[in-house]
Amino acid sequence: MKTSPKRSSPGRLAKTKKPAIRKAKHDTRLQDAGQYLLPTYKRQPVVMTNGRGAYVFDSTGKKYLDFLGGIAVNALGHAHPRIVKVIRREAGRAIHLSNLYHNAFQGPLAHKLAVWSGLDRVFFTNSGTEAIDGALKLARLYARKPQEVPGTTPTKYRFLALDNCFHGRTFGAISITSTEKYRLPFAPVVPGAEFVHFNDVTDLEAKFDDTVCAVILETVQGEGGIYPVSEAFWNRARQLATQHGALLIADEIQCGLGRTGRHFAYQKFSAKPDIVVIAKPLAAGLPLGAILVTEAVAACISPGMHGTTFGGGPLTCATALEFLSIVEDEKLLENVRERGAELREGLAKLAAKFDFIREIRGEGLMVGIELSIDGSPFVVEAMQRGLLINCTHDYTLRLLPPFIITRAQVREFLRLLEQVLAATPKQSASSEAATSSHPPRATHASAR
Numbered sequence: 456m457k458t459s460p461k462r463s464s465p466g467r468l469a470k471t472k473k474p475a476i477r478k479a480k481h482d483t484r485l486q487d488a489g490q491y492l493l494p495t496y497k498r499q500p501v502v503m504t505n506g507r508g509a510y511v512f513d514s515t516g517k518k519y520l521d522f523l524g525g526i527a528v529n530a531l532g533h534a535h536p537r538i539v540k541v542i543r544r545e546a547g548r549a550i551h552l553s554n555l556y557h558n559a560f561q562g563p564l565a566h567k568l569a570v571w572s573g574l575d576r577v578f579f580t581n582s583g584t585e586a587i588d589g590a591l592k593l594a595r596l597y598a599r600k601p602q603e604v605p606g607t608t609p610t611k612y613r614f615l616a617l618d619n620c621f622h623g624r625t626f627g628a629i630s631i632t633s634t635e636k637y638r639l640p641f642a643p644v645v646p647g648a649e650f651v652h653f654n655d656v657t658d659l660e661a662k663f664d665d666t667v668c669a670v671i672l673e674t675v676q677g678e679g680g681i682y683p684v685s686e687a688f689w690n691r692a693r694q695l696a697t698q699h700g701a702l703l704i705a706d707e708i709q710c711g712l713g714r715t716g717r718h719f720a721y722q723k724f725s726a727k728p729d730i731v732v733i734a735k736p737l738a739a740g741l742p743l744g745a746i747l748v749t750e751a752v753a754a755c756i757s758p759g760m761h762g763t764t765f766g767g768g769p770l771t772c773a774t775a776l777e778f779l780s781i782v783e784d785e786k787l788l789e790n791v792r793e794r795g796a797e798l799r800e801g802l803a804k805l806a807a808k809f810d811f812i813r814e815i816r817g818e819g820l821m822v823g824i825e826l827s828i829d830g831s832p833f834v835v836e837a838m839q840r841g842l843l844i845n846c847t848h849d850y851t852l853r854l855l856p857p858f859i860i861t862r863a864q865v866r867e868f869l870r871l872l873e874q875v876l877a878a879t880p881k882q883s884a885s886s887e888a889a890t891s892s893h894p895p896r897a898t899h900a901s902a903r
């Protein structure tokens with residue numbers, strides 16, 4: 456088996472003979488995967504083995520420019536030397552202790568997240584969806600009146616979420632996720648969720664009353680196709696939540712921690728949420744999520760009411776502290792803003808050349824290219840040409856490159872993408888996709 460090059464020259468892609476994602480049919484790892492894994496993903500027939508910076512290598516040694524970043528996880532790319540150093544150091548000290556004791560990193564990490572977010576207290580989890588479920592539990596606790604007997608349905612129990620949202624795969628998270636294919640097969644789900652038309656203030660007002668305990672928003676919808684919540688909608692959600700004694704929860708799992716060029720996407724608005732949920736890049740690829748809350752929310756919980764075995768372990772928290780320090784030390788928010796602007800400028804030029812590009816959306820290094828035709832063949836063609844991107848909601852090519860991306864790599868990406876756009880056989884989106892999963896454009900007009 457060919458091994459991957461140890462070092463790559465940044466900004467240059469290995470010349471690959473087109474088009475060859477080598478289908479490693481005789482690779483026993485693929486056979487094992489086919490035979491023994493639950494069939495939950497349609498995976499490409501490649502085995503990815505390692506990465507360096509913004510590049511990933513497969514088992515044949517083929518090099519890919521990674522503009523997907525493990526779906527927003529690998530904000531520092533791969534094998535960042537400071538991250539590798541911390542993981543090596545802490546793995547030799549203590550990978551896991553227990554939340555029955557303090558460890559050296561949980562408190563300082565919570566402190567730093569409080570400073571970044573402007574919120575007060577933190578609970579660490581293993582994943583985004585676990586953090587979402589915890590946030591929903593906190594909202595129910597916060598809303599429960601002292602005279603309401605535990606075990607009965609309280610007067611304030613409803614969750615308002617948005618059409619086209621995605622919040623994860625556990626029961627709480629699917630209950631507030633609008634996409635029916637993620638939710639309906641598992642019914643009955645957690646009761647009380649209702650969906651509001653995206654950025655539609657009138658619909659929000661109509662559905663908000665004193666029975667609502669929380670409104671949950673992705674500040675920028677990720678899985679749904681990179682749609683930012685409008686300022687008018689955010690402000691109204693904040694006002695209504697305050698007026699009805701409900702919580703405003705920001706799901707910043709995909710768009711938070713620097714992805715938009717700010718610490719958190721909601722920081723472009725003046726009003727703050729009561730709860731912020733984060734995960735993905737927090738521990739630079741190790742599993743770690745968190746629920747950040749105000750002091751008022753924190754006051755409703757006491758020992759024993761919630762917990763986790765793995766969340767907040769020393770290895771993951773030490774790595775997360777290092778991640779946040781690297782973002783500061785390497786001035787990565789600035790890089791996200793500058794490279795993001797270059798990327799969108801280049802994409803606008805491509806949009807002028809290819810009439811099937813309908814819209815470029817997003818902020819910082821969270822970008823969606825909406826097509827009028829099926830996007831999945833472009834993902835396959837991109838892979839063949841050594842480029843990793845993804846397609847969400849049938850039409851939208853999603854770009855989530857690492858924060859360390861260079862100007863040369865943005866140019867390289869644009870050159871490759873142009874080739875991909877020109878070479879890919881064009882297929883219409885299925886009529887089912889065109890009508891069902893894609894959000895109505897009218898409701899998104901104000902978000903542009």
Ligand SMILES: Cc1ncc(COP(=O)(O)O)c(C=O)c1O
Nearest residue numbers: 582583584621622623677708709
């Ligand atoms: C906005 C958002 N919320 C929640 C989740 C769920 O996070 P996890 O996959 O870590 O459970 C995701 C994952 O893609 C997400 O993008």
